[in-house]
Each structure stands twice: as structure tokens, then as C-alpha cells.
Amino acid sequence: MKKFALALATAGVMLAAPFAHADTLSDVKARGTLKCGVSQGLAGFSAPDDKGVWQGFDVDMCRAVAAAIFDDPTKVEFVKLSADARFPALQKGEIDVLSRNSTWTLQREADLGLLFAAISYYDGQGFMVPTAKKVDGALELGGSKVCTQSGTTSALNVKDYFAQNKMPLELIELPSVDELLKAYADGKCDVLTTDVSQLYALRLKLAKPGDYVVLPDVISKEPLGPVVRQGDDKWLNVIKWSFYATVNAEELGISSVTLDQALKSEKPDVKRFVGTEGAYGEQLGLTKDWAVRIVKNVGNYGEVFERNVGSASKLGIPRGINQLWSTGGIQYAPPIR
Ligand SMILES: N[C@@H](CCC(=O)N[C@@H](CS)C(=O)NCC(=O)O)C(=O)O
Numbered sequence: 001m002k003k004f005a006l007a008l009a010t011a012g013v014m015l016a017a018p019f020a021h022a023d024t025l026s027d028v029k030a031r032g033t034l035k036c037g038v039s040q041g042l043a044g045f046s047a048p049d050d051k052g053v054w055q056g057f058d059v060d061m062c063r064a065v066a067a068a069i070f071d072d073p074t075k076v077e078f079v080k081l082s083a084d085a086r087f088p089a090l091q092k093g094e095i096d097v098l099s100r101n102s103t104w105t106l107q108r109e110a111d112l113g114l115l116f117a118a119i120s121y122y123d124g125q126g127f128m129v130p131t132a133k134k135v136d137g138a139l140e141l142g143g144s145k146v147c148t149q150s151g152t153t154s155a156l157n158v159k160d161y162f163a164q165n166k167m168p169l170e171l172i173e174l175p176s177v178d179e180l181l182k183a184y185a186d187g188k189c190d191v192l193t194t195d196v197s198q199l200y201a202l203r204l205k206l207a208k209p210g211d212y213v214v215l216p217d218v219i220s221k222e223p224l225g226p227v228v229r230q231g232d233d234k235w236l237n238v239i240k241w242s243f244y245a246t247v248n249a250e251e252l253g254i255s256s257v258t259l260d261q262a263l264k265s266e267k268p269d270v271k272r273f274v275g276t277e278g279a280y281g282e283q284l285g286l287t288k289d290w291a292v293r294i295v296k297n298v299g300n301y302g303e304v305f306e307r308n309v310g311s312a313s314k315l316g317i318p319r320g321i322n323q324l325w326s327t328g329g330i331q332y333a334p335p336i337r
Contacts, residue, residue: 024096024228024235025069025285033075036062037095040080040177043201044309044317045101054078057308058099060298061120061226065097065242067297068290082176084151087112090229097239098227101198103153113230117240120225122321122330124218125157126196128203131213133190138217142167147189150175154194157220181205195222200315238284245291247333248273249300251324256299259292272336280336291336301331 028034038046038058046056054076063073079095090098091113101123102108104116127146129135142162148154150173162169172189174180184192185206192202196218203209226239249255252270254262262270271277275288282288298304302319306312310319323329 022229022232022235024232025238028069028096032070033077034062034066034069034097035077035079035095036065037079037081037086037089037098037100038062039100040082042101042177042198043204044313044315045197045201046078046080046099055308057121057304058101060304060308061099061243062097064246064294064298064304065239067293068238068242068245068286071289071293071297073297082151083149084175086151087114087227090114090227093229096228096235101195101224102227103195104223104225105153108227109230114227115230115236116223117226117228117236118243119223120243121197121223123195123197123222123224125154125193125220125222126199126218127215128192128199128212129190129215131211135215138215138219139165139167141191143170144191145170145172145189146191146193147172147174147180147183148193149173149177149180152194153220153222158193161219177202195224197224197309197315197317200309200317204314234285238286241284241336242290242294244333245273245294245336246298246301246304247324247331248336249291249295250302251326251333254295254300255303256295259295263292269335269337278337 041047044056046054046058049055059078062076066075067073079089081089081100086098086100086102087108089095104119108114109116127138127141135141146158146169148158148171155173158171159169172183174183181202183189196214199214203212206212226243228236228239252273254270254273263274265271268277272280274292275281279288281290284290305319305322309315309317319329321329322331325332
């Protein structure tokens with residue numbers, strides 16, 4: 001009996017072990033850097049600049065987390081991952097967080113044992129075609145050779161869309177963005193499909209971007225956001241609230257430019273944000289000024305968007321539904337209180 005109880009207790013400890021020991025925040029603090037999984041090079045989202053420094057919207061989401069933890073946005077090790085490699089890398093613990101234009105789906109949470117922390121970018125799938133093809137809409141694409149990247153929702157959606165509209169499809173799936181672009185530039189396919197934001201980024205990489213057009217049709221919902229492993233709620237909260245701090249900052253009118261004024265503000269919600277009231281940072285396992293660190297080092301959501309993919313960038317993507325809920329979009333952050 002005693003032996004049986006001991007065996008049960010040991011089994012219990014063994015079962016609970018992976019979860020009990022999952023404390024990514026402590027691991028990251030001890031290591032002194034955040035390991036962030038990003039795409040292999042997608043202008044505006046995650047790509048090294050000419051000095052080899054990673055830049056982009058997804059990159060900044062990781063820099064915001066490093067700013068909150070270390071007050072230093074450079075304390076990030078970027079790990080570039082293909083679509084096929086990204087979830088296994090997270091599952092195996094090779095990265096602490098995945099910030100790689102990844103779509104939130106049920107299967108990726110329930111089957112892969114992961115959790116999406118938030119929706120940082122509301123996207124949808126579209127098509128790019130050579131202007132010379134004189135195509136006006138997606139319903140004219142029946143019988144086309146379509147290129148996309150393997151291991152993506154893009155490959156699944158395009159099959160659904162063509163089947164549903166009874167259009168024949170020849171789908172060519174490439175394992176990397178370079179192979180995808182090469183196949184497209186070499187004319188192995190007439191159509192390239194992925195999330196619309198990525199079409200804008202990929203078009204810039206083609207020899208003559210003006211020779212290609214992104215069609216107006218959007219065939220799916222692609223809510224993109226940062227992903228973590230299940231079983232570490234504390235870490236999930238750090239990622240989630242670091243992102244929501246950028247959105248709350250914009251809602252409160254706090255930017256990297258107005259931060260000094262915010263620090264002196266008597267408004268209760270601004271005081272909670274900057275940490276002159278309450279202990280919200282400490283509750284996350286961070287410091288009182290965690291959100292100030294994010295805005296100071298990275299900016300608010302609007303600044304991050306415009307700088308990397310919006311009007312101040314080469315991509316020039318309109319803010320669209322990624323505007324705040326208060327200005328006609330659907331970006332909405334739960335309150336800090
Ligand atoms: N959002 C979709 C698509 C993500 C995706 O990987 N898209 C390709 C389209 S080009 C990409 O970003 N490739 C960049 C890379 O592999 O580095 C998903 O989560 O499955």
C-alpha cells in the first residue's frame with residue numbers, strides 16, 4: 001500500500017513537472033535576453049536592416065517585452081523560422097515567444113498546445129497577380145497556377161476558396177519565402193497568395209514592384225499575434241500585457257513624444273499606466289514602470305504600426321481595421337486596473 005502511494009506520488013510529481021517548472025519569465029531574466037522567433041525576412045514585419053539590426057512590427061512586439069523586462073529593447077535574440085519550423089521551435093522551448101505573422105486558429109492552440117496572447121494585427125488573405133494578366137478580381141483566377149508557402153493557413157484557405165467557387169487550382173507550395181519569390185519571379189506561377197500585409201512586403205522584393213497588383217478580394221480572417229506555450233500563465237500575461245500596454249498607451253494619448261507629460265499627469269488611468277498609482281507592474285512580475293519602459297523604448301501601437309508598415313514606411317499599408325476601436329477600427333485593449 002505504502003509502495004503504491006509512493007508510486008502514485010512520484011507519478012504525480014512527474015506529470016506535474018513540466019508545468020510546475022515552466023517559469024519562462026524567470027528563465028529570461030536569468031539568461032538576460034529574450035529568445036524571439038520571427039520570420040526569415042519579411043520587410044516591415046521582421047527583417048535585418050543594412051547594419052544587421054532586426055527591424056519590423058513583429059520585431060517591435062518582442063522589443064516591447066524586452067523593454068518591459070530589462071528596460072533595454074536590444075536584449076532580444078532573434079531566431080528566424082520558416083512557417084513549417086515555427087511551432088515545433090516554440091514547442092521544444094528553442095524560443096520564449098513566437099512573433100511571426102502567425103494566424104490564431106483553434107488547432108494551433110488545442111492541438112499544438114500553444115496559446116495566442118493577443119491579436120496584434122488583423123489581417124486577411126489576398127492575391128497578387130502580374131498587372132499584365134489584366135485580372136480584376138479573385139473569381140477570375142480559375143485554372144491558375146498559384147504559389148504559396150507550405151505550413152500556412154494560406155495553403156488551406158486557397159484550397160477552400162477555389163473548391164467553394166468550383167474553380168480548378170494548381171497549387172505549388174514552397175517551403176521558404178525565398179523559394180516562393182523565386183518561383184513567382186521565374187513565372188512558375190501566375191498568382192501568389194498569402195496574408196495581404198505580406199503581399200505588400202513581398203511585392204517590394206520583386207524586380208519591378210509596379211508590374212504586380214494586389215487584388216481587392218480578401219478571402220479569410222487572419223488574426224495575427226504572438227504565441228507562447230501552454231502551461232505558463234505568468235509568461236502568457238507578460239506577453240499579453242506588454243502588447244496591450246502599446247494599445248492602451250495610444251488610447252490614452254501616451255506616445256514616446258508625450259511620455260514626460262504623462263509621468264506628471266493627475267488622470268487616474270494615466271497614473272495607473274505610468275505606475276505612479278497602483279502596483280500593476282509588480283503583479284506581472286515586472287517593475288512599476290514596465291509600461292513606461294515599453295513606450296519610451298518602442299512607442300505606442302500607432303507609432304509601431306506607422307513606423308514599420310504604415311504611412312511612414314515603404315509598405316504604406318493603410319491602418320484600416322487596425323485603428324483603435326475609438327477611431328473606427330477594432331483594436332481594443334482591456335484596461336490596466
Ligand atoms: N499567417 C499565415 C501565413 C504565415 C506565413 O508564414 N506567411 C509566409 C508568406 S510569404 C511568410 O511570412 N513567410 C516568411 C518566412 O518564411 O520567413 C499563417 O500563420 O499560417
